[in-house]
Amino acid sequence: MLNFEEELKNFEPSKEIDETGETARNRNKTDLVDIMMQLLKEREE
Amino acid sequence: MPMKCYRCGSELGRQDICLKCGAPLNTYRLIVRRANSLYNSGLEKARVRDLSGAIEDLQLCLQYHKRHIQARNLLGLIYHEIGEDAEAMAEWTISADYQPEDNLAAELMKKMMDSGQIERCNTAVRKFNHSLTLARGADHSYDLSLLQLQKVLRINPKFIRAYQLLALIYIHNEEYGKAYRAVRSALEINRSDVICLRYRKELSRFLGKKNRSAAKREEILKKANESKGVVVPTYRESSGIFQAVLHVFGGIFLGLLVCWFLVIPSIRQQIQRDTNEKIMSYGDQLTGKDAQIQELEARIEELEEENTSANDRLESYTGRSGVIEAYETMLEVLEEYYNGDYLAAVDAFGKLEGNTVEGSTFQEIYQRLNEQFSSGSRDELYNRGYQAYQANDYETAKGYFLECLEIDPDYADAMYWLGLCYHNTGDKATADTYYTRVIEEYPDTSYAQSARELRGY
Structure with a gap:
């Protein structure tokens, strides 16, 4: 049985497209290639 | 799409190191291969509309290799497909940052902007x-x-x-x-x-x-019907003219009912709506007319005020105390004065109101005459009266002395000679009045002595 109130809490407000810049910045995180490069750099040092 | 070196960006061959910068490539190749595998999986899932699965794979792909342009563009496209356009634009923006040239993301964003889809x-x-x-x-x-x-x-x-x-x-x-x-x-x-x-x-x-x-x-319904022996109605072929007539009248009756309950109320509503609109229109017209009437009434009041003001101004020129009258009186004063009739000039000047005309020339002449008639007029009148008396013209002399007393009621000389004028014209009683005033008011003068003698005591 669905709990309406609980289900409703799961909904988040949507973002408008004007907020794209901030969203993009948050999205551009470190990837595995960055980690690999960091490890190689540390080993070289 | 050829693989590029993570360090210098040059295209790579099959070697284990980059021939340009010497960067080791084994681990990098493993990562890119895994990322490509996830991208392919995401693409397959997207093709069969397993979009949630595709999103998971593509997000994982980008955690391996964030510069995977195709994966990022596809992720943006999927976000757009499920209505999350802000997310889509974010992915495409990052993609365009990583690869500004020859990138599908830039075209997709341009389409979104040009079509007004963003708004x-x-x-x-x-x-x-x-x-x-x-x-x-x-x-x-x-x-x-x-x-x-x-x-x-x-x-x-x-x-x-x-x-x-x-x-x-x-x-x-x-x-x-x-x-x-x-x-x-x-x-x-x-x-x-x-x-x-x-x-x-x-x-x-x-x-x-x-x-x-x-x-x-x-x-349950079926069982109940069976148990009670209810006959379920079945379709039967109709026959006979009676049934046909019944159907026709039934149809007409139904038509009338439809008219009564559906068509007529609709017509009534329409008529009511039209009437209301007309009433509102007339109301608007009435309001407009009222406004016009008020405007015209205001205009009439304004014109009446203007008319009153104009009449007042005209009156100030032509009335009894008007400017024209003042000029005419002034001319009369001057005429009498130059004709030598000093008494008449003084009389006329008495009728003149100095503040009626504001013109400088008028005021200058008025002031000069005023000085002339107020300061020197008493003596002038007295002299003229005396000359007339000496010429035995007692009536003229009387006029001058009376005018003289008008200007200066306490002038004892004028009183005495006025008494003499009345005395010589036979009006002894009036003469005694003036003699008495001289005797009582100026008892120590020579005029009082003469007056006493003339009165006989």
């Missing part, structure tokens, strides 16, 4: 957020929230989260059929949407129960 999406997002606020609000405005969500889906029919919220509220309102349709529409876009799949499962319980209860009802 529409923003409007849909605002309405969705509003509907969410309404649903979560203390007063639980679910009906208003539903209306907002319906508008959202008219603007952006692929907005999965709007379908989810719509379905949830319908379920809460126990409108399971509508909830099911919303869920179905969302699953047509993304067949692996977890929330919609859960709602559908929940709905199948209710709808299944409903179907079962309907079937059970039919069965």
Whole structure:
């Protein structure tokens, strides 16, 4: 049985497209290639 | 798409190191291979509309290799497909940053901007957020929230989260059929949407129960009919003219009923609407006319005031105390003065009001005459009266002395000679009056002595 109130809490407000810049910045995180490069750099040092 | 060196960006061959910068490539190749594998999986899932699965794979792909342009562009496209345009634009923006040239993301963003889709999406997002606020609000405005969500889906029919919220509220309102349709529409876009799949499962319980209860009802009804021997009506071929006539009259009767309950009320409403519009139109016209009348009345008052003002000004020129009258009196004074009739000039000057005319020339002449008649007039009148008396012209002399006393009532000389004038013209009683005044008011003068002698005591 669905709990309406609980289900409703799961909904988040949507973002408008004007907020794209901030969203993009948050999205551009470190990837595995960055980690690999960091490890190689540390080993070289 | 050829693989590029993570360090210098040059294209790579099959070697284990970059020939340009010497960077080791073994681990990098493993990572890129895994990223490519995830991208391919995501693409396959997207093709069969398993969009949730595709999103998971592509996000994982980008955690391996964030510069995977195709994966990022595809992820943006999937976000756009499920109505999350802000997310889509974010992915495409990052993609365009990593690879400004020859990138599908730039074209997609341009299309969005040129078609005005961004504004529409923003409007849909605002309405969705509003509907969410309404649903979560203390007063639980679910009906208003539903209306907002319906508008959202008219603007952006692929907005999965709007379908989810719509379905949830319908379920809460126990409108399971509508909830099911919303869920179905969302699953047509993304067949692996977890929330919609859960709602559908929940709905199948209710709808299944409903179907079962309907079937059970039919069965019970059938059994009851059989047990009571009720004859179930069956279709029979009609025959006979009586039945045909009955059908015709029945049709006419039904037509009349339709007219009475549907057509006539509609006509009445139309007539009522037309009448109301006419009344409102007449009301507007009346209001307009009233305004015109008020305006005209105001204009009349204004004109009347102007007319009164003009009349006053005219009166100030032509009236008895007007400017023209003042000039005429002034001319009379001057004429009498130059003719030598000093007495008449003084008389005329007495009628003149100095402040009637403001002109400088008039005022200058007035002041000169005023000085002449006020300071020197008494003596001048006295001298003229005396000369007339000496010439035995007692009447003229009387006039001068009277005028002299008008100017200076305490002038003893004039009183005495005036008494003599009356004395010589035979008016002894009046003469005595003036003698008495001289004797009583100026007892020590020579005039008093003479007066006493003339009176005889």
